[in-house]
Amino acid sequence: MSEPFEPKIVAFVCTYCTYAGADLAGTSRMKYAPNVRIVRLPCTGRISPMFILKALQKGADGVLVSGCHPGDCHFAQGNYHARRRWTVFRALLAFTGIPEERVKFSWVSAAEGAKFTELINGITDSIRALGPFEQYQELQKVIETQSTY
Amino acid sequence: MGLQEQYRKEAAELLSSGEVKLVIGYGEGTTADRRRPVFVRSAELVSRLVLDASGVANLSAYLVPEGLLSDGKKVAVFLKPDGVRSINILAAEAQLDPGQVVILGFDIEGGQPTPLPGRKASDYAPLIESLKGSGLSPELQAEADRLEQMGAAERFEYWKEQFSKCIKCYACRQVCPMCYCRRCIVDVNQPQWINTSSHTLGNFEWNIIRAFHLAGRCVACGGCDRSCPVNIPLRLINHRMAKEALDTFGHYAGESADQKPVLATFRQDDPETFIL
Ligand code: SF4
Ligand code: SF4
Numbered sequence: 551m552s553e554p555f556e557p558k559i560v561a562f563v564c565t566y567c568t569y570a571g572a573d574l575a576g577t578s579r580m581k582y583a584p585n586v587r588i589v590r591l592p593c594t595g596r597i598s599p600m601f602i603l604k605a606l607q608k609g610a611d612g613v614l615v616s617g618c619h620p621g622d623c624h625f626a627q628g629n630y631h632a633r634r635r636w637t638v639f640r641a642l643l644a645f646t647g648i649p650e651e652r653v654k655f656s657w658v659s660a661a662e663g664a665k666f667t668e669l670i671n672g673i674t675d676s677i678r679a680l681g682p683f684e685q686y687q688e689l690q691k692v693i694e695t696q697s698t699y
Numbered sequence: 700m701g702l703q704e705q706y707r708k709e710a711a712e713l714l715s716s717g718e719v720k721l722v723i724g725y726g727e728g729t730t731a732d733r734r735r736p737v738f739v740r741s742a743e744l745v746s747r748l749v750l751d752a753s754g755v756a757n758l759s760a761y762l763v764p765e766g767l768l769s770d771g772k773k774v775a776v777f778l779k780p781d782g783v784r785s786i787n788i789l790a791a792e793a794q795l796d797p798g799q800v801v802i803l804g805f806d807i808e809g810g811q812p813t814p815l816p817g818r819k820a821s822d823y824a825p826l827i828e829s830l831k832g833s834g835l836s837p838e839l840q841a842e843a844d845r846l847e848q849m850g851a852a853e854r855f856e857y858w859k860e861q862f863s864k865c866i867k868c869y870a871c872r873q874v875c876p877m878c879y880c881r882r883c884i885v886d887v888n889q890p891q892w893i894n895t896s897s898h899t900l901g902n903f904e905w906n907i908i909r910a911f912h913l914a915g916r917c918v919a920c921g922g923c924d925r926s927c928p929v930n931i932p933l934r935l936i937n938h939r940m941a942k943e944a945l946d947t948f949g950h951y952a953g954e955s956a957d958q959k960p961v962l963a964t965f966r967q968d969d970p971e972t973f974i975l
Contacts, residue, residue: 599911600884600892603904607894620967630965633974634948638914638962640973641943645846645936646907647855656975669975685855689900 557611557677559586561670562597564628567618567659574663582667583674586614593617595628599639602653606686612652612677614669619657629657651680702812703750706777706803711742713775719801723761723776725754736761750777752810757920759785760876763794775801780815780830783823784918784953785876788960790820794879797821797956820956831951835938843935858903864929865902867895871909871923871933877916884908910936915944915961918953 563569569590575582591597594617605613615636623629636655644650654673658666710722725748726737732753738761739745759782762768778786783802790797797820804815804823817823834840846854869885872878885893885905893908894901910933917937924934944950947970950961 600908603907604892607900607904620971627965630967630969631962633969633971634962634965637947637970637973638940638943639911642907642911642914642936642940644851645854645939646858646903647849647851647853649851650973654975655973685852685859686900689859689898689903693894693896693898693900 559612560605560610561588561614564594564617566624568616570660571658571662571666575666580667582670585674593628594632611683614654616656707745711745715742719775720772721774724748757782763879768799773799777803781918781920786820787953787956790956861931862902863899867897870926874922874926914940
């Protein structure tokens with residue numbers, strides 16, 4: 551019998567809020583799904599859409615991008631800039647057929663360990679239900695199996 | 700006197716008076732209905748300038764990459780309203796000084812070039828305002844509607860098929876007035892973000908990022924779409940981005956030389972319905 555599907559989820563988070571929130575979840579001994587790989591960045595303003603594409607390229611089934619609530623950015627404006635960028639990038643992903651259920655955005659503060667836990671568990675469940683992102687991963691497999699490139 | 704004659708005369712005057720150092724216009728191409736850019740530096744050569752309904756390319760693309768304007772002198776250039784919008788964008792992004800660009804304005808109506816009187820980009824503000832939100836051709840709009848109605852998986856297949864044709868020639872980038880970066884993200888190899896070989900995944904990534912970098916900047920001149928050797932409908936994807944910028948942020952690219960680039964600014968109350 552084959553193993554049940556466990557999604558790989560990559561979370562790009564800012565160090566000042568969401569990463570601290572994840573830390574709080576850890577130090578408070580809250581449990582969240584081990585499916586998430588956290589990548590810590592200085593600010594949501596530093597999270598380029600290239601990162602999201604790279605995560606998908608490397609086989610992620612879902613991506614989360616998360617940072618400080620509006621008004622709380624350590625650099626004052628990074629998350630406002632990021633929010634505009636995500637709005638446009640989301641529309642682009644949707645238009646090219648990358649399902650919006652697979653790329654999620656959130657604000658999690660340093661005090662929201664519980665929110666972080668719920669968020670990760672919720673996303674993991676929904677992506678587990680969707681199954682692997684085969685349509686995209688197929689493209690990578692084609693490269694690996696065809697030496698003609 | 701036809702418009703071509705009128706503009707040849709004006710070009711000759713601009714050159715002989717020394718007001719401009721160069722006139723960029725359209726010249727004879729390899730076939731009767733193709734035009735190639737010509738760069739005229741002396742009044743005796745203005746007869747090389749051709750102006751007819753085949754003059755569709757957005758010539759503003761020649762102003763920035765080679766540093767043409769770096770000596771502070773003026774250049775005259777044949778531009779349609781989309782070209783004027785690119786001048787505004789390039790000015791807003793600090794790539795050029797709009798005071799150095801003398802516009803020989805025209806548009807094409809009913810298969811004929813018609814004159815536009817503005818010589819400065821700022822003269823075009825009312826015209827650009829009236830064009831705000833103008834859409835796709837009916838056929839392309841029908842195609843866009845068809846895509847919007849598909850489910851994500853079907854849409855993915857559509858673009859997969861389109862992008863699988865891409866040969867990574869980068870003609871779409873070279874022709875675009877707004878693609879002036881010295882080092883394009885696709886050429887960056889440390890780290891290498893985008894697969895450079897032209898397989899479907901790399902093509903997907905390239906086309907997504909190209910469209911994203913032109914979001915709120917594309918003026919729908921159609922240059923990329925026309926130059927794509929494998930006919931990928933790049934206009935559809937550009938238009939989707941322009942629509943997002945307009946509907947969500949009220950941003951119409953190239954309205955004025957001091958318009959803030961849409962993704963380099965924000966409002967505290969920007970919508971965020973999608974954020975968990
Ligand atoms: S993306 Fe294409 S249509 Fe838009 S400005 Fe550039 S060349 Fe013109
Ligand atoms: S012009 Fe067409 S084939 Fe060439 S890189 Fe652009 S999309 Fe690909």
